[in-house]
Amino acid sequence: MTTFKCLAWSLTCTSLVYFCNCEDSIASVIERLDQFEEELLDNKDDMIRMEKRILNIINGAKTSLRAELKENIGDKVREAMAEILQGESLQDMVKTQVVSELRHLKQGYHQMKRQIHHVSKELKDFQDETSVFHETVLKKARVGNRENSSDVSVKYRHRLEIELQKCEVTTADLKADIKRCMTLNETCQFPKQKHKTTFTVHHASPATQNDTSTSGSPVLTSLMTTQRLPVSTTSVTTQGRQEERSRILIAPRWSSTQHQFRQLNIHSNSLSVYQYLTMKNVLSVAYVAKTRKLLIGLNNPRKIVSSALDTSHVTVLREGVQTYGMAVDEERDIVFMTTDFPRHSISRMSTQGKDFTTIVNLSNYGNWPSGITLDNKRKKIYGCNGGKLFMVTYDGQGLATLATGNGMYAVTLDQTAGVLYYNNDKKLMKMTVSNNVSTEVTTLTARSCNMRLYRGTIYYGGCGPPIVGAVDVTYNTLEYTLQSVGMEGVDHVHLCLIP
Incomplete structure (x- = not known):
């Protein structure tokens, strides 16, 4: 009879130890979810700062382009272009070129803004899903505590692992979107370099200028x-x-x-x-x-x-x-x-x-x-x-x-x-x-x-x-x-x- 009583106590202690280990795993998972949420918020702040930097780059590019155009176009260039254009306003030509390039910059900026809006929307949806899942996990943990069932704990642990894998995939997608935004930032700087190349005028012989005069049409x-x-x-x-x-x-x-x-x-x-x-x-x-x-x-x-x-x-x-x-x-x-x-x-x-x-x-x-x-x-x-x-x-x-x-x-x-x-x-x-x-x-x-x-x-x-x-x-x-x-x-x- 004493043997059976010891066996019962042993089984009870074993189940309590196993359940405590499951509770520790659930707490660890919840902690990882909180860390993921903090990382996602940090990513969103980084994207907002990146948008501000791109706006500053675009404004700086406009100012720089205007300044460089004023410095590079001198009296000799005006005389040469006047001979080439024969009545067409150099100012109008330059203005048209600048407006065209700024239009491309603006299009790139709006495209980047749409991408950021899309990423922000996905982030918000993911945060909502995470909050719901977080509450579900806590609720299920309480239910599991009441039921004191090791089978339920194993089932929810497996489900937590699946959801964590989904979280990792979503985080990888967000990082890829951030990388595309950085690439777009570099693309927005390209028209500035193009302007430098287009309006850099070298001294040429009269024969070279005559050849250039026919290139307009x-x-x-x-x-x-x-x-x-x-x-x-x-x-x-x-x-x-x-x-x-x-x-x-x-x-x-x-x-x-x-x-x-x-x-x-x-x-x-x-x-x-x-x-x-x-x-x-x-x-x-x-x-x-x-x-x-x-x-x-x-x-x-x-x-x-x-x-x-x-x-x-x-x-x-x-x-x-x-x-x-x-x-x-x-x-x-x-x-x-x-x-x-x-x-x-x-x-x-x-x-x-x-x-x-x-x-x-x-x-x-x-x-x-x-x-x-x-x-x-x-x-x-x-x-x-x-x-x-x-x-x-x-x-x-x-x-x-x-x-x-x-x-x-x-x-x-x-x-x-x-x-x-x-x-x-x-x-x-x-x-x-x-x-x-x-x-x-x-x-x-x-x-x-x-x-x-x-x-x-x-x-x-x-x-x-x-x-x-x-x-x-x-x-x-x-x-x-x-x-x-x-x-x-x-x-x-x-x-x-x-x-």
């Missing part, structure tokens, strides 16, 4: 020796760094059958098929650089649609509107357009198609209005309606006829020089806006439907033969044909410059 290299440039036709390949260079999108105008848009690559003077857009009844095309989207005016049915550059999907912005010309003021997020329906007028809306309104009724002014261009500094609109070149302010005041002629459909503005270029039938005309005096520049191969000025060269879409023509108005005022556009049954083409 890639098609001008062979322009001095010939009027006709050979053009290679290739297919559009995968979007890459080279395809981000300036190009002209060519749309079939008034075509009743569907055609793929064409793409003229200015940097290589090659024509290719644009793989994303296939449309018919196109009346006008414009480009919004801020959102990198096309605005397209269509007929039958009458509407204005929007499309990204890398997709065939279109979004209807406005129905019941027929427009022959559009121009975008990106600083004010306004699209101005000449409309033929519901009435002859100039109207406006936001780049998202909102707040559509007519600013001036042209029903009694003559033929339907066509081409349009903007002077966003002076808030003026210049347009053609077939027989007149006219001007009106952004708010529809001061409508005035600047010139008259025949077949006047295209107009563009050199805002820096204060010169308007427009067509009068097949003649290319220019007008100084300060005195409204017009002079003939040259005779075009075909009547222009629309035109765009880019780096001293006017590119125009021809009516009759569907061609893309160009006129160098900076150097020798030389007119030449870049390419005949092979679209069966198309007599008119519309151009849209994508810088």
